[in-house]
Amino acid sequence: MREKILIVDDERMILELTSMVLSSRGFDVSIVDNAFDSYNLIESEQPALVLLDYMMPKVNGLEALKEIRERFPETYVIMFTGKGSEEVAVELMKAGAADYILKPFINAKLVERIENVLRIRSIELRNKELVQEQERLLDEIERWNRELEERVELKTKELERAHHEILLTEKLAALGHLSAGMVHEIRNPLNSISLFAQVIRAGLENEPEMKSYSEKIITEVERIDAILVKLLSTSKRSPFQLRTIHIDDVIEKNLQPFLEQMQAQGVTLQKHLLKSTPSILADADELGQVFSNLFSNALFEMKQGGTLSVTLTHDNKEALVTVADTGGGIPEDHLNEIFDPFFTTKERGTGFGLSVVLRIVKTYAGRINVKSEEGSGTTFQIWLPLA
Numbered sequence: 001m002r003e004k005i006l007i008v009d010d011e012r013m014i015l016e017l018t019s020m021v022l023s024s025r026g027f028d029v030s031i032v033d034n035a036f037d038s039y040n041l042i043e044s045e046q047p048a049l050v051l052l053d054y055m056m057p058k059v060n061g062l063e064a065l066k067e068i069r070e071r072f073p074e075t076y077v078i079m080f081t082g083k084g085s086e087e088v089a090v091e092l093m094k095a096g097a098a099d100y101i102l103k104p105f106i107n108a109k110l111v112e113r114i115e116n117v118l119r120i121r122s123i124e125l126r127n128k129e130l131v132q133e134q135e136r137l138l139d140e141i142e143r144w145n146r147e148l149e150e151r152v153e154l155k156t157k158e159l160e161r162a163h164h165e166i167l168l169t170e171k172l173a174a175l176g177h178l179s180a181g182m183v184h185e186i187r188n189p190l191n192s193i194s195l196f197a198q199v200i201r202a203g204l205e206n207e208p209e210m211k212s213y214s215e216k217i218i219t220e221v222e223r224i225d226a227i228l229v230k231l232l233s234t235s236k237r238s239p240f241q242l243r244t245i246h247i248d249d250v251i252e253k254n255l256q257p258f259l260e261q262m263q264a265q266g267v268t269l270q271k272h273l274l275k276s277t278p279s280i281l282a283d284a285d286e287l288g289q290v291f292s293n294l295f296s297n298a299l300f301e302m303k304q305g306g307t308l309s310v311t312l313t314h315d316n317k318e319a320l321v322t323v324a325d326t327g328g329g330i331p332e333d334h335l336n337e338i339f340d341p342f343f344t345t346k347e348r349g350t351g352f353g354l355s356v357v358l359r360i361v362k363t364y365a366g367r368i369n370v371k372s373e374e375g376s377g378t379t380f381q382i383w384l385p386l387a
């Protein structure tokens with residue numbers, strides 16, 4: 001490829017002679033007789049080299065040099081200077097000239113200097129390319145590293161969660177074993193207490209104060225019984241019947257008992273349930289416990305009102321139910337514990353609700369995820385495989 005050279009000189013003779021010499025040496029030469037017009041030419045032709053006269057009327061050679069170097073960094077400049085201007089030469093080199101040639105010059109020398117500068121230019125440009133390439137590669141490596149770190153972090157979190165879930169499952173199994181026996185033992189005497197208390201109550205029609213005490217006994221016994229039933233259900237599956245059911249029906253049915261409470265607390269319900277959701281194989285009552293526990297927790301958090309959003313979507317493999325509230329949220333350091341049996345922050349809570357939820361979701365080979373920020377509400381997502 002012929003290298004392009006632009007000669008800028010106000011002397012016609014120099015322009016023509018130099019142009020002839022360089023063309024005969026195989027360069028692609030253009031000429032212009034003033035610096036001012038050279039800029040447009042450089043922009044359009046992008047010459048490798050400009051031979052620029054230092055002494056020209058109108059435009060100062062040094063200024064022209066600076067302008068060219070600044071605007072076209074890939075175009076190198078050799079300056080022509082008059083004899084006796086060596087200090088000027090130093091200044092020119094500082095301002096970015098690749099070389100300078102004293103006028104009048106010997107043609108052979110000129111060509112030699114030009115070839116030299118072009119060689120240096122091509123090395124420098126290649127160097128610049130390599131540096132850029134290196135920077136790009138470094139950037140890419142950094143990006144990969146970051147990606148890798150993120151993936152490791154994600155995997156670690158997933159592993160931790162899986163590990164936690166295994167521990168939890170084991171805990172629930174042990175608890176189930178223990179509680180099944182204990183609950184059975186406790187419920188029998190409890191049943192007797194309740195029966196006798198009812199007998200006593202029947203005999204106290206004329207003593208209202210005493211009667212109210214026996215009623216208290218009955219209510220408290222009922223409360224203990226409810227706790228025992230709940231304890232049992234965290235760990236042990238009750239008798240179930242699998243049927244083809246629609247999740248939207250289950251959600252609707254389990255929302256019903258909460259409607260009154262919602263109205264009383266000033267909670268708005270936002271329901272987005274897809275009509276005609278594909279069916280899944282499950283026990284409707286069992287699956288219903290998942291939603292009623294989530295609704296109950298959500299409403300507990302919105303005593304001063306708020307919004308309960310229930311959304312149901314699906315792809316061709318899973319249904320996704322989202323239950324979101326605008327309550328107080330869950331502090332970050334509780335997030336790992338909320339599914340533990342007995343973990344509760346409520347005065348009268350058992351801490352069984354979410355254990356039951358998790359157990360049932362796992363029973364149906366589903367997944368559960370919780371997102372929460374203190375102060376801005378909580379969102380539970382539940383994925384269930386379709387039939």
Ligand SMILES: Nc1ncnc2c1ncn2[C@@H]1O[C@H](COP(=O)(O)OP(=O)(O)OP(=O)(O)O)[C@@H](O)[C@H]1O
Pocket residue numbers: 293297298301325327328329330338339343344345346348349350351352353354355378
């Ligand atoms: N929607 C929610 N917003 C804020 N905190 C929640 C929410 N759901 C659960 N939690 C937190 O998780 C804890 C455990 O919930 P879980 O349902 O297992 O038990 P509980 O609600 O405390 O007791 P119970 O379900 O027996 O009434 C709660 O005490 C509460 O701190």
Ligand SMILES: [Mg+2]
Pocket residue numbers: 293296297352353354
């Ligand atoms: Mg609960």
